[in-house]
Amino acid sequence: MSSKTTRRTLLAGTPAVAALAALAACSDEPEGPLLSADADLPTAVPDGTKIVIGDPAQQLAFELSGLVTLLDFEVEWANISGGPKSAEAFRAKSLDLSSVADIPPIHTNWTGLPTKIVAAAGRIDPIDHPIYELGITPGVDVTSLEDLRGKRIAYSPGQAQGALILRVLDAAGLAQDDVELVELPSTADTYSNALAGGEVDVAPIGGTQVKSYLNKYGVDGATTIPHGLRDDPWTLYAPVEVLEDADKAAAIAQYVRLWGAAKLWTRANRDEWIQAWYVDHEGLPFEDGEYLFDREGEPDFPENWDETIQRHQETIEVVAEGTGNPVLDAEDIYDRRFEQLVNEGIAEYGDGGAS
Structure with a gap:
């Protein structure tokens, strides 16, 4: 694979409206071929493909591990994560992929913004390592x-x-x-x-x-x-219209495939990660970084999404009852075409990065 240009974060320190305007160029890119929801994912990323990703911690993990050099597309990193900001950026067509918990994909589908989950993870021993x-x-x-x-x-x-x-x-x-x-x-x-x-x-x-x-x-x-419940869902989600663009879908698949390996690299390189993310990026004392690193525990990347989707369904039903929204079928907000990719990447790269 040949490495494409990677652009640095665009949004740090800027107001949300200005940030969205700065990123609006991604909506002006020529659309790729239409990809139906039941079609296989493309196996190659065409030249000239670009996507905007809101996944700040993983951006740094990709860069430090060298996995970013394996991306066959141009990526613009947006300092966006979480539900409200990512949904706003999706609606502005200024973001293609974002890192969130399990509630934002429910909320966007309730509010007329169809999205799909393309990667799902949690924590080993989540009750002992709550968020x-x-x-x-x-x-x-x-x-x-x-x-x-x-x-x-x-x-x-x-x-x-x-x-x-x-x-x-x-x-x-x-x-x-x-x-x-x-x-x-x-x-x-x-x-x-x-x-x-x-x-x-x-x-x-x-x-x-x-x-x-x-x-x-x-x-x-x-x-x-302690609340005693699992609160560890961690997902990547994208608008359905982005996944209908064959070129962008191919790029997202490539990113998802390396996503778990990048996370495992951070766990295998504890002190380097604490210094780079918690201290240099987040401005915390090193001892606070150690506290957060140890509190997080080990990531869990399920081999299939059956149990994940079942837990998500239970959450949907509780939240729907509490908010008066209709009950969604959790299966409908997962794109199973991406289901095996994270563990394929882990099998190939483990926690060693691209070196």
Whole structure:
């Protein structure tokens, strides 16, 4: 394979509207041949193919591991991830592929933006390595899920944290009327600040927010409790219209094939990854990077998506009931043509990158 030009991130430090305008060029590219949903994926990427990918951590993993040199297309990396930003960029036709949890693909299909999941992963021992914990405001007595009754809980519709809260209530045998859901966007430190300010009693917090929240407010009585549910879904998704472009579908397939190997490279190169991602990119102290790396645990790339889709179906049903949306068939939001590609790449490259 011959390496194509790779462009650096376009969006860092720019407002969302300006970022979308900067990326709009991808919608002006000539469309490739039409690829039907039941056609085999192309096995070669034509010259001149370009896609825009929002997968910031994997961008760095691809670059450090050398796997980026194996991409036979031009990639523009967008500093976009998560549901709201990726959906906005998809609608603007300025993004082709993005990294999200399992809720954004549900939400886009509910809101008239058909998307498909093309890669799915999780964590080994996900209960022992959760993404989120439930942060509890100082002075509020919550030690179990049953204690959530009557509490004010931060809630973000359409995002993974919001879906987690609905699943937590379901697990606790509580209805939405049994609590007060306080709608807040789950951005940056919004939830931690809301807890500290007494705006809510409970909020799902993750990453360094857990550590910093307890360090700052533990002396005042702040606590966290485990929610006891799987919260580890990690996917790549793309608009259906992008996957109908044969050239872009071929490029996405090539990226998906290397996606798992890039992640495994980060686990095999612990200190280098902590320094490059958590310290240099995220601006965290090295010890916080170690905390996050160890908290994350080992990735799990399923050999088939049967169990993944079944769990996703259960999530859809809980969230649909909680939001009044129709129940989708989870099978319909997965593109099984991509199902085997991640493990094919892992079998070839393992955690060694392209060297």
